[in-house]
Amino acid sequence: MNxxxxxxxxGxxxxxxxxxxxxxxxxxxxxNPKTAPCNPQEYYGVYRERIKNPQDVARALRSEWNRG
Structure with missing residues (x-):
């Protein structure tokens, strides 16, 4: 093949x-990617190894919006 x-x-x-x-x-x-079915199981949990305490992260993000 060439x-x-x-x-x-x-320029x-x-x-x-x-x-x-x-x-x-x-x-x-x-x-065609539009005809190929998407399998969410392939992508679920990609960051589970990086975020050790997801509940703590979620709590911290929620507290940013509480401006008492």
Whole structure:
């Protein structure tokens, strides 16, 4: 397969890309993300290892809004 080629303007900034046909046809076969079902279980608890005391954090955030 050929390499991807970049097209630059006179200032040296990338403006376009030339993609090999084989790669382009493969990208057309990628499934549309709108039709793919979302599985929340894949993302649930991503931060559970980082936040050791989530109840304390939630309490602290709530107290910010109590301006007695």
């Amino acid at each position: 390499e991807i080629q970049y097209v630059y303007d006179a 040296g900034h990338k403006k376009s890309v030339i993609v090999p046909v084989e790669l382009w046809e493969r990208t057309l076969q990628v499934q």
